[in-house]
Amino acid sequence: MLKQTVTIHNRYGLHTRPATVLVTTASQFKSEVFITYRGIRVNAKSILGVLVLAVEPNAEVILETNGSDEAEAMQKLVELVEHKFYTEE
Amino acid sequence: MQVFTGICLSPGVAIGPAYRFVRDRFVIPDKIITTDDVESELARFKSAILKATAELEEIRALLAHQLDENHARMIDAQLMTLTDSDLLSIVENSVRQQHHNIIRAYYEAMNQYEALLTGSGHSYQQQRLVDLHDVKRRVVHHLSVTEDYGAPQLIEPAIFISERITPSDIINIYQQNALGVITQQGGRDSHAAILARAFGLPYLSEVADLDVILHSQEIILSADEGKIILEAPVEIRREYYRRVQTFNRERQMTALRTLKPISRDNITVNLLANVGFLSEVEPLANTLIGGIGLFRTEYLCIQNSAIPDEEKQFATYRAVVEAMHGKPVTFRTFDFGRDKLLSILNLSISTPSTATMLEGGIRFCLANPNLLRTQLRALLRASNFGSVQIMFPLVFNFNDVVQALQILNDVKGELHRNGIPFAPHLPVGIMVETDQILPELTRLVGLVDFFSIGTNDLALYLLKTDRQKSASNSYYEPKLLNAIAQILTVGESLPQSVTVCGEMAADPLAALGLLALGVRSLSVNPIAVYPLVRLIRKLSMKKLDFLRTALLQAQTAAETQALLKNWLENSLKPK
Known part of the structure; x- marks a missing residue:
């Protein structure tokens, strides 16, 4: 299992658009993917779970991947976070 | 007069009846x-x-x-x-x-x-x-339940009124030509509001008294001012009608800059404009229309109360093609007679017979060849500055076309000898608007580059109806539709596809019939372009084949009109 703390830089936090990108990407991996914010841990493959977290701008979240392709998944997700999920110019 | 306030989520002005939606x-x-x-x-x-x-x-x-x-x-x-x-x-x-x-x-x-x-x-x-x-x-x-999800269904253009509105409601009511939106709840960042702004639908939210508003015959929705006005006195109504017009015009021009006339199955229709003045061309220049399908050159004579000389004509034609930045402009040579322009012109012309006066069109010009020569010289010279196409109006037979082409060739030769440049292969076509020319169309293949159908005159000649009678009744006559289908078949052998430039193309229901018959090029007055873009974007062209067959087999105008109405209603069913 891999764990990494990242900061969400999107202007409105993890709102619908980046959330859909996160879920779509997480769902492409075999590994389980979790995201934890303010002590609440949700399945990152669930759009409802991610939206409910209501992650605010500049907040720290913990990403967790667990499974055969966990390293690849983590690498890809961290890249997404760093690039604001490619949803902002 | 009653005034209610709300918060503007999408700017604009609209006037219309209420459509109450309760899920x-x-x-x-x-x-x-x-x-x-x-x-x-x-x-x-x-x-x-x-x-x-x-x-x-x-x-x-x-x-x-x-x-x-x-x-x-x-x-x-x-x-x-x-x-x-x-x-x-x-x-x-x-x-x-x-x-x-x-x-x-x-x-x-x-x-x-x-x-x-x-x-x-x-x-x-x-x-x-x-x-x-x-x-x-x-x-x-x-x-x-087994029915579809309760989606709004407007029966006429109206202002949508509801407690709240979803993104899917917005796309549905936009397809149904809604005029505006009023809700009790909604937010600027809601998806519905974002879509309303994208579609240019005025939208006012946080409006409390929906029930009172509903009972008004006519609602003035001024989202710009965050106001709803009911029972306005006549002078205030007049002012808002003016604002609605301005708003619609601006919205349409904005839309025409981004909305392509492309069907849901990705078939592009060549949408062109009919104009008569340079001032009409300029606002069209930055839109996505394909060009000018009909430039009514005789309007220059109205402007000048005389037939302008070659230099004046040349200056105008050049300005028009330059304004269109290379998009084709089809100039119809002077089409006098029927529009009784001659009477206001006080012209000194070779004594035309009463018959030519009545016929107008190319025959009048053939009877006054100097007039035609001057115009063709001006047009050919303008072709050096943009995309000029020449079109001869109201031809009755093969010989009319041959004579006109002969004059064109003479003028070309003359310019060539004088070293005046012009586009050597500029496209030449004819208006197909008499029944007499129909059997001769096949002989014109190889001689002309395009046909453009003038539906009003064609209907008059075909159906022998009176011009006074509303021409729009003829649009659904099976005889006219079959003639158009016949023209399209012959037109397939020409370099350019057949254009319909009559009023028929501007009537959305009749235009649907034309598209079903296979017309892929329509030229209409600028004001009718936007509604046509909207129509085309709602249709799947491939599905229209069924409609084509049904239209061509129909026996009466009532039957074809009903077919078209049903089709239009069904293709707009909400999701």
């Missing part, structure tokens, strides 16, 4: 099911999810087509919610273990998420509750 309230049964029913409940759920997914995918596709991929993505979160694995397993457990009926299981699971989202206290996220609620309602609807 059905759904009932959540609390029935506990038996173990035997578990599988059938879950199967029912699966099918409801599939139906809801198909609907939302259709809405997504509509948005991608009407706006762009960026706006279409707004539907993605709703689509993902439908197949959210966490949600699905909560629902399944609730059915399997607690034996809740499927409606209750789904409703309660969604409610839990909604409550969590509400609790997050994040205003931006709050807006997404509307979307979540819409998903829940859509699925519960499919679990409850």
Whole structure:
């Protein structure tokens, strides 16, 4: 299992658009993917779970991947976070 | 006069009747099911999810087509919610273990998420509750009844009034030509508001007295000012009608800069404009229209109260093609007679016979060849500065065309000898608007580059009706439709596709008939361009083949008109 703390830089936090990108990407991996914010841990493959977290701008979240392709998944997700999920110019 | 206030979520002005939309309230049964029913409940759920997914995918596709991929993505979160694995397993457990009926299981699971989202206290996220609620309602609807999800259905252009509005409602009412939106609840960042702005639909929210507003015959919605005005006195109404006109014009011109006349199955229609003045050309220059399909050159004579000399004509033709930045401009040579322009001109011309006067069109010019020569010289010279096409009006037979082409060739030779440059291969065509020319069209293949159908005159000649009678009644005559089909068949052998430039093309219902017959080039007055773009973008051209067959087999105008009406209504069914 891999764990990494990242900061969400999107202007409105993890709102619908980046959330859909996160879920779509997480769902492409075999590994389980979790995201934890303010002590609440949700399945990152669930759009409802991610939206409910209501992650605010500049907040720290913990990403967790667990499974055969966990390293690849983590690498890809961290890249997404760093690039604001490619949803902002 | 009564005035109500609200918050502007999308600017603009609209005047019209109210369309009240109330979504059905759904009932959540609390029935506990038996173990035997578990599988059938879950199967029912699966099918409801599939139906809801198909609907939302259709809405997504509509948005991608009407706006762009960026706006279409707004539907993605709703689509993902439908197949959210966490949600699905909560629902399944609730059915399997607690034996809740499927409606209750789904409703309660969604409610839990909604409550969590509400609790997050994040205003931006709050807006997404509307979307979540819409998903829940859509699925519960499919679990409850067999009909389609209760979507708004406007019977006439009206102002949509409801407690709230969803993104799918917006795309539906936009397709149904809604004029504006008034709601009690809504937010600037809501997907519905973003779409209303993208579609240019005026939208006022936080309006309290929906019931009072509803009972008014006519609503003035001035979203710009955050106002709704009822029972306005006549001078105020007049002022707002003016504002609506300005708003619509601006909105249309903006839309024409981005909206391509392309059907849902990606077939592009060549949309052109009919104009008579340079001033009409300039606003069209930056739009996506394909060019000028009909430039009525005789209007220059109205402007000048005389036939302008070669230099004046040349200056105008040149300015027109330059304004169009290389897009083709089809100049119709002077078409006098029928429009009785001669009487206002006080011309000194070679004594024409009464017959030529009546016929007008190319025959008048052939009887006054110097007039035609001067015009052709001016047009040829202008062709050096842009894309000029020449079109001869009201030809009756093969010989008319040959004579006109002969004069054109003479003039070309003359310019060539004088070293005056012009486009050597500029396209030349004819207006097809008499019944006499129809049997001779095949002989014209190889001689001309295009046919342009003048529907009003063609209808008059074909049906021998009186010009005084409303021409629009003839648009549905099987005889006219069959003649157009015949012209299209011959036109296939020409370098350019057949254009329809008569008034018929500007009537959306009749235009649908033309598109069904296979017309792919329409030229209309500038004001009619935008409604046609909207029509084309709603249609799937390949499906129109059925309509074509039915139209050509119909016996009466009433029959073809009914066919077209039904088709239009069915293609606009809400999702």
